[in-house]
Amino acid sequence: MLPPGSTVGILGGGQLGRMLALAAARLGFDVHIYADEADTPASRVAARTTVAAWDDEAALKAFAADVGVVTFEFENVPARTAQILGQAGAPVRPNASTLATAQDRIDEKMFLASVGVPTTPFAPIAAEADIAPALAQIGAPAILKTRRMGYDGKGQTRIAGSDEIAAAWATIGGAPAILEKVAPFAHEISVIAARGIDGDFAAYDICHNVHEHGILHVTRIPSITVPATERAAVSMTHAVADALDYVGVLCIEFFVLPDGALLANEMAPRVHNSGHWTEAACLTSQFEQHIRAIAGWRLGPTTRLADVEMTNLLGAEVEAWENFAADPDVRLHLYGKRDVRDGRKMGHVTKLMRR
């Protein structure tokens, strides 16, 4: 167990790193942020920051020597970065093989299938010529996504029919891709859960998510999903966490079909936007839970004290902060980002409803 007073290393300086850093501080840890740009939201609440490239071996080694454990706020950390840190003696949690799996949409789907978690039908796309036969096989409409580096609806586009193939291929820049059948879902949910070093597992209540333009807009708890489906989603997440020998907070997004069947959509090996409400409404937030897990501590209770609705503040929506701050029914959380950009996650509000 990493004792209080130790230093937690976090790769990435965005809002997830910031919220992890705030939670680590509450447990008595120092935080060292490693980011490839200066003045990030996370570095402004951390004891130390290293600003260096992801492949800067000297900087990574110095960082590894300063911290007791390393975690990350985004899954696109280069595998080589994690490898250098591990070789320099800093345990990386979740582990490097999890990172590799989550970085490639096809590897991820094949892994999920291997542990009995169903996904939407898909086909690998290496060249434009692969798309037409794949579309014929899985059926339209489908979504073409880059295999790697996508998030928040970036690097993906919809294909309604074969006449849209060329445009779609151009849209994603002709990168190695995956074609996924559009799931005829009734709604979307996510499981936010944690697994400890000793294999302990704890899930939060299921999140009901509503996306807009590929970006999470609202998360509501309790979800509208029936208990049996919720239990199945948690059980699949548990199987995934065990199979990866996972340590930390893990999120799996699922489509719920009209008949209640589940299809895993995406896995995030980190704290997740759909779990932000836990900070306002749970005894242990997802951020504290993640820090507890990677530090080798016992997981905290995931008990929820209120019904909640979390809404993202995207881009210029944050300019209404004064209204949110004055609303007695919501808790406002802002990320300290310097520039407002279209669709950028600037903060969130959590509405709490007494049960």
Added chain:
Amino acid sequence: MLPPGSTVGILGGGQLGRMLALAAARLGFDVHIYADEADTPASRVAARTTVAAWDDEAALKAFAADVGVVTFEFENVPARTAQILGQAGAPVRPNASTLATAQDRIDEKMFLASVGVPTTPFAPIAAEADIAPALAQIGAPAILKTRRMGYDGKGQTRIAGSDEIAAAWATIGGAPAILEKVAPFAHEISVIAARGIDGDFAAYDICHNVHEHGILHVTRIPSITVPATERAAVSMTHAVADALDYVGVLCIEFFVLPDGALLANEMAPRVHNSGHWTEAACLTSQFEQHIRAIAGWRLGPTTRLADVEMTNLLGAEVEAWENFAADPDVRLHLYGKRDVRDGRKMGHVTKLMRR
């Protein structure tokens, strides 16, 4: 209203500054700590830190130029420091006259009396020769306290009879003092409340406090006090806040006598140890409330979601952190202090009980 992205200046680097800084970050503020020593708990979660003496005019002016508002985590900030900051254009909240009143036990008691808040009988002590007549007048047992700079039972000693006068005078170092009659109280409570720039006022539920060796040990909510007494305590606190044109979180500790009468014991013009439970159990913590108030924002709701018991971890008690971390009924908060010293406040645990 100070908008998110602005910088909040905090004088002092201890655990109260740290918890204020964490709350300010959640509202999107940067924090600049000013402290007279390096590597403090607060500076490790702040964007910037100035390490300089309280009378370093150049450092204070540079600090004032960098921040949108200044507040403090302890009331013994020199009056001259606040004056320099104010003259350099940084509003100091709460205001300088509040600071002056709270720094002197006699000024404080006279002020409280002036707004109709009763205190225990007292007498000013300028020299050892003043003690015997004062003791005869107010009656033994009494407590001799330095007028200035006391906290957590420091700078004070009990006098049971006139034969203890010389020793008591020596114990407090012969400093200007106050002799206070020991109140025959049934129990002790505190009011944690906030007043906004617009005069808005909001109190948290009354805290029932148990001290050991002059240091707060446990705070429980709800208190065991009858509603009429609680209302009177809040009403007195409201009168005090209005009279001071107070901005921020204010704490008044009261003795509750067996007949339910109240005597104000001490006033703290800042967030207070007996309000730490608000972070675990309220929609708005006392730390966020203070930041909201000094930033000119509307006060947040003080709604409490659970019954609570907050226990301080003093000195070596923190070494049992592993047990507290593993207890599903408590939330652990550690302050990141480097050295364990006898009686030093190292952290606290808040036990939450569903109502």
